Amino acid sequence: MGNLGVNHTISVLVSNEVGVLSRIVDLFSGRGYNIESLTVAPALDSIYSRVTIVTQGDDDVIEQICKQLNRLIPVIKVANLSIGDAIEYEIGLLKIFVNDENRAEFMNIVAQAQASIMDVNEKLYTVKIDGDEKKVQTFAELVRPFGIKEFVRSGKVAITKSGQFSTFKKLKDEFVKVE
Amino acid sequence: MNKQMFSGAQILLKSLLKEGVEEIFGYPGGVVLPLYDALYMQNDIKHYLVRHEQAAVHAAEGYARVSGKAGVAIVTSGPGACNTITGLANAYYDGTPMVLITGQVNSKLIGGDAFQEADIVGITRSCCKHNYLVKDVKDLARVVKEAFYIATTGKKGPVVIDIPVDVFNAKYTFNYPKNVELVGYNPNYKGHPLQIQRALKTLFEAKRPVIISGGGVVASNSSKELTELATKLHIPVVHTLMGTGTYPDSLETSLGMMGMHGNYCANLTVSNADVIFAIGTRFSDRITGCLKRFARDAQVIHIDIDPCSISKNVKATIPIVGDIKNVLNAMLFELMKSHHKINVELKDKWFKDIEEWKKKVAIPQKMSDKLSAITVLEKIYEFTKDDEPIVSTEVGQHQMWTAQNFKFNKPRKLITSGGLGTMGFGFPAAMGAAVAKKDGYILNIAGDGSIQMNIQELMTCVDYKFKVINCIINNGYLGMVRQWQEKIYNEHYSQTKISSPDFVKLAESYGALGIRVEKEEEIIPALKKAIDFKGPCLIDFVCENFEMVYPWVLAGQPIDKVLLSRKEC
Numbered sequence: 001m002g003n004l005g006v007n008h009t010i011s012v013l014v015s016n017e018v019g020v021l022s023r024i025v026d027l028f029s030g031r032g033y034n035i036e037s038l039t040v041a042p043a044l045d046s047i048y049s050r051v052t053i054v055t056q057g058d059d060d061v062i063e064q065i066c067k068q069l070n071r072l073i074p075v076i077k078v079a080n081l082s083i084g085d086a087i088e089y090e091i092g093l094l095k096i097f098v099n100d101e102n103r104a105e106f107m108n109i110v111a112q113a114q115a116s117i118m119d120v121n122e123k124l125y126t127v128k129i130d131g132d133e134k135k136v137q138t139f140a141e142l143v144r145p146f147g148i149k150e151f152v153r154s155g156k157v158a159i160t161k162s163g164q165f166s167t168f169k170k171l172k173d174e175f176v177k178v179e
Numbered sequence: 180m181n182k183q184m185f186s187g188a189q190i191l192l193k194s195l196l197k198e199g200v201e202e203i204f205g206y207p208g209g210v211v212l213p214l215y216d217a218l219y220m221q222n223d224i225k226h227y228l229v230r231h232e233q234a235a236v237h238a239a240e241g242y243a244r245v246s247g248k249a250g251v252a253i254v255t256s257g258p259g260a261c262n263t264i265t266g267l268a269n270a271y272y273d274g275t276p277m278v279l280i281t282g283q284v285n286s287k288l289i290g291g292d293a294f295q296e297a298d299i300v301g302i303t304r305s306c307c308k309h310n311y312l313v314k315d316v317k318d319l320a321r322v323v324k325e326a327f328y329i330a331t332t333g334k335k336g337p338v339v340i341d342i343p344v345d346v347f348n349a350k351y352t353f354n355y356p357k358n359v360e361l362v363g364y365n366p367n368y369k370g371h372p373l374q375i376q377r378a379l380k381t382l383f384e385a386k387r388p389v390i391i392s393g394g395g396v397v398a399s400n401s402s403k404e405l406t407e408l409a410t411k412l413h414i415p416v417v418h419t420l421m422g423t424g425t426y427p428d429s430l431e432t433s434l435g436m437m438g439m440h441g442n443y444c445a446n447l448t449v450s451n452a453d454v455i456f457a458i459g460t461r462f463s464d465r466i467t468g469c470l471k472r473f474a475r476d477a478q479v480i481h482i483d484i485d486p487c488s489i490s491k492n493v494k495a496t497i498p499i500v501g502d503i504k505n506v507l508n509a510m511l512f513e514l515m516k517s518h519h520k521i522n523v524e525l526k527d528k529w530f531k532d533i534e535e536w537k538k539k540v541a542i543p544q545k546m547s548d549k550l551s552a553i554t555v556l557e558k559i560y561e562f563t564k565d566d567e568p569i570v571s572t573e574v575g576q577h578q579m580w581t582a583q584n585f586k587f588n589k590p591r592k593l594i595t596s597g598g599l600g601t602m603g604f605g606f607p608a609a610m611g612a613a614v615a616k617k618d619g620y621i622l623n624i625a626g627d628g629s630i631q632m633n634i635q636e637l638m639t640c641v642d643y644k645f646k647v648i649n650c651i652i653n654n655g656y657l658g659m660v661r662q663w664q665e666k667i668y669n670e671h672y673s674q675t676k677i678s679s680p681d682f683v684k685l686a687e688s689y690g691a692l693g694i695r696v697e698k699e700e701e702i703i704p705a706l707k708k709a710i711d712f713k714g715p716c717l718i719d720f721v722c723e724n725f726e727m728v729y730p731w732v733l734a735g736q737p738i739d740k741v742l743l744s745r746k747e748c
Binding site: 022 | 487
């Protein structure tokens with residue numbers, strides 16, 4: 001059964017209160033779960049926040065993570081977005097060494113990847129790449145031979161395609177809090 | 180509209196009264212001075228002064244376990260609050276409802292490393308169900324209301340309220356909220372009707388069914404429903420340590436405790452079952468043994484109010500999330516409606532097998548002329564059983580011997596540290612039990628190691644004349660650890676030989692009764708004397724050093740590999 005090592009994107013709606021992020025992070029560290037990436041920002045209504053966590057584990061582990069998250073009092077909803085069809089997005093910012101000899105080749109890669117140049121000085125180009133995780137990673141691999149001085153990525157945010165949050169509650173109904 | 184102003188300390192006490200709290204345990208200190216002043220000025224809430232903050236929390240837990248109500252404790256900031264961690268973790272593990280009030284330094288000083296400051300919300304996050312730091316007196320009443328609601332619903336547990344000293348002093352009106360609004364907290368009480376029908380159908384068809392009754396049956400007060408359902412469905416019942424007393428031991432279909440030191444019969448029954456009906460248990464490793472080999476051929480029906488407990492360790496075939504009492508009542512109702520005739524013959528062979536397994540019990544050990552701990556406990560049980568006292572235990576060999584040799588026909592009679600296994604729990608928990616149940620006496624079965632972990636509470640017991648009879652099974656060792664060293668670590672008794680003070684003199688110095696028992700014929704007279712004494716008592720039973728707890732399933736082994744004596748390996 002298990003899909004060991006597969007990345008799962010878990011979207012968590014929480015009350016926007018002091019310490020809620022610590023509760024989530026503590027849960028992951030205390031129970032030995034891994035956090036691959038984590039983003040937090042206020043939801044449309046700023047009394048709530050949306051936390052998007054990318055984690056790894058087989059089906060049983062992911063189910064247990066979702067249940068444990070639900071158990072936290074400030075957690076309002078938990079959805080495993082990996083089960084359904086979701087749009088995932090992240091941003092990568094890179095500082096890359098570029099010189100006169102390889103500038104043409106570099107600009108070519110940037111154009112093909114639809115990356116944007118944000119800043120330039122005599123040695124370095126600062127580039128923004130956005131898209132799914134794979135696209136960001138591939139771009140970084142492509143420009144690696146030029147020499148990367150710095151690479152910062154935002155971590156993933158995700159949303160369901162239909163906009164229907166609840167269609168992704170594939171966990172047994174009774175394990176998921178219903179609004 | 181009530182416009183009268185009260186201090187935060189008064190608001191807290193008024194809120195506690197609204198929650199029906201009349202008795203609390205605690206220890207004062209700098210930042211809770213305003214609260215202790217407010218306590219001084221009133222007579223509605225009785226405060227019991229302990230001698231160590233850990234004991235306050237254990238006592239609150241003992242109180243909660245006996246009364247079924249949330250236990251309440253108050254401690255000061257920093258060291259006071261840090262001393263409660265073990266008690267919190269213990270209550271969290273065993274699902275005991277509790278509200279702990281911790282003082283905090285002035286809210287303007289938080290984060291500045293003030294005197295006696297500790298980030299108690301941070302420290303306690305992983306050992307309580309929820310916690311609050313109240314920064315505004317306006318939130319205080321609502322927070323207390325929420326804390327009690329969270330502590331006493333769903334899977335029960337401890338909730339911490341951290342209150343800075345300036346909030347105790349700030350003034351505000353008192354309006355206790357009627358309702359709780361927590362968007363993110365809605366425990367599911369009603370089991371899924373289709374799951375309930377599936378469960379019943381599976382139980383009807385089962386040839387080798389067994390019920391495992393856990394601590395959740397105590398928490399949800401469902402012993403009656405459990406007993407009725409098991410009887411009607413004609414299914415034998417085993418219990419976990421935490422489920423002791425949920426199904427009367429006097430019934431023939433009660434197979435006793437299962438697990439690492441459970442009965443041979445109980446363990447074999449679970450191992451060979453085709454349907455396991457688990458009620459309010461989280462399948463801890465002390466119950467399942469080797470998880471991979473646990474009940475491999477069985478279908479598992481699992482009721483629990485906490486979804487996390489289901490399929491965490493043992494995969495449930497039919498999960499039912501809900502309040503046990505509700506679910507069992509729904510099952511009883513379905514059973515009545517269906518007019519299903521229970522086929523008793525279907526299980527004939529099963530019950531014959533069980534009768535055979537019942538014959539295999541631990542083989543008595545006779546090692547020296549010293550008292551056998553098992554004999555002592557048998558005698559204590561026989562002598563006290565008609566009084567049905569509440570029995571608390573510490574943790575170790577004596578705990579297992581108590582669970583094995585005492586028979587309980589009612590829940591909330593055995594108060595013991597199950598999940599966390601906290602030495603030093605039993606004595607303060609017995610004090611809490613004594614507050615919850617003012618008539619009669621409380622037995623605390625202790626080891627010579629455990630009793631020394633919270634021995635200071637003798638003074639508390641003397642002050643309040645708590646009738647706690649501490650029966651110390653004194654074998655000169657940290658017996659359970661020594662037992663493992665003997666079997667698994669080549670008799671390397673590393674740091675397990677432990678000396679004790681003269682318990683008789685110690686008791687006397689506190690103003691308690693101390694008795695030493697070295698011979699079998701002294702046991703009953705000592706108990707008589709202790710029961711007649713109007714206060715706490717220490718009975719020092721000087722026992723054989725090398726007695727072992729059997730039955731014993733070694734850690735990591737499947738639970739049907741039961742050792743019954745030293746000779747087996």
